[in-house]
Amino acid sequence: MTFLITGGAGYIGAHVVRALTAAGERVVVLDDLSTGYAHRLPEGVPLVVGSVLDRELLDRTLAEHGITGVVHLAGKKQVGESVELPLHYYRENVVGLTVILEAVAAAGVRSFLFSSSASVYGMPDVDLVTEETPCLPLSPYGETKLAGEWLVRATGKAHGIATACLRYFNVAGAAAPELADTGVFNLVPMVFERLDADEAPRIFGDDYATPDGTCVRDYIHVEDLADAHLVAARKLAEWAGAGEPRDLTVNIGRGEGVSVTEMVELINEITGHATEPVVTPRRPGDPARVVASADRIAAELGWKARHDVRDMIDSAWAGWTARRGAAV
Numbered sequence: 001m002t003f004l005i006t007g008g009a010g011y012i013g014a015h016v017v018r019a020l021t022a023a024g025e026r027v028v029v030l031d032d033l034s035t036g037y038a039h040r041l042p043e044g045v046p047l048v049v050g051s052v053l054d055r056e057l058l059d060r061t062l063a064e065h066g067i068t069g070v071v072h073l074a075g076k077k078q079v080g081e082s083v084e085l086p087l088h089y090y091r092e093n094v095v096g097l098t099v100i101l102e103a104v105a106a107a108g109v110r111s112f113l114f115s116s117s118a119s120v121y122g123m124p125d126v127d128l129v130t131e132e133t134p135c136l137p138l139s140p141y142g143e144t145k146l147a148g149e150w151l152v153r154a155t156g157k158a159h160g161i162a163t164a165c166l167r168y169f170n171v172a173g174a175a176a177p178e179l180a181d182t183g184v185f186n187l188v189p190m191v192f193e194r195l196d197a198d199e200a201p202r203i204f205g206d207d208y209a210t211p212d213g214t215c216v217r218d219y220i221h222v223e224d225l226a227d228a229h230l231v232a233a234r235k236l237a238e239w240a241g242a243g244e245p246r247d248l249t250v251n252i253g254r255g256e257g258v259s260v261t262e263m264v265e266l267i268n269e270i271t272g273h274a275t276e277p278v279v280t281p282r283r284p285g286d287p288a289r290v291v292a293s294a295d296r297i298a299a300e301l302g303w304k305a306r307h308d309v310r311d312m313i314d315s316a317w318a319g320w321t322a323r324r325g326a327a328v
Helices: 013-021 056-062 080-086 086-107 138-160 187-196 222-241 262-273 294-303 309-327
Strands: 002-006 026-031 048-050 069-072 111-119 162-168 170-172 202-204 220-221 246-250 276-282
Touching: 002 013, 013 222, 056 086, 056 309, 069 086, 069 222, 080 086, 080 138, 080 222, 086 138, 111 138, 111 220, 111 222, 138 162, 138 246, 162 222, 170 187, 170 222, 170 309, 187 262, 187 309, 202 262, 220 222, 220 309, 222 246, 222 294, 246 294, 262 309
Parallel strands: 002 026, 002 069, 026 048, 069 111, 111 162, 162 246, 170 220, 202 276
Antiparallel strands: none
16 A cells, blocks of 8 residues: 555644554655645655645646555645634635545545544533534534544445545644644643743633533544554545445544643643633633543454553653754
């Protein structure tokens, strides 16, 4: 197999590239480098700089590199930004997906793995979110991911392509400091940034119907997430090789909830701080609890997360401090 990984120079994408190449798979990366960095890629991995909206570039890349499977991670992913720029998000995430699926179908590629998100569920009022939990996204970003899933499944069915949609929960950590997340959009780096500035971490609301009043989330180590992509990509290749254009939709999480207060306390402990957080008003649309059921991926692929929350924070802090030191 030779896999094209779109968005492969990004935070999650670089981890997926690393997992596949370490397992002996041949990989080609396509990335516009709007948020990715070429230095994240292992030596010898070809990088094609460009957009998934460029059909001519896609056709050429698929043909020249003999691509047999695609792992599609490229796209925009900030919920708040998607509310301000819905047309941009639909163009990048849905139109871009349409263009690459057209190229894949035309080239006869027989496996396609799609990076989806738990945002498709919206505000589920359940203890554990299963893949059958109704999808009611609350943002244009979530809508583009759900529409993307529909498009992937329909294309797979129509063109005989084995497909998978992986619904990520909250991603954190790093497999190596140089692969750490450089954005400050998720809880862990947001707390790091406040601590570095000698400011109190913020907790958005402490009056939710949870044990300590703060939101509860399911966190997944990015290295585990990358491993899930490897396992799923190989399963799709197996189905494609057997002429079975099957579809798989699975959650990627640990099935364990951690509250915001618990996360902040653990971050303080690991980083050597003792800063008391401040409580600010709730953010609109934040559900009290979103925790994955990871039963389906265990049953279908034999996959289970190996890293705990401490591993995530330890590795994320190592990456954060390395980057901070490099900037000095």
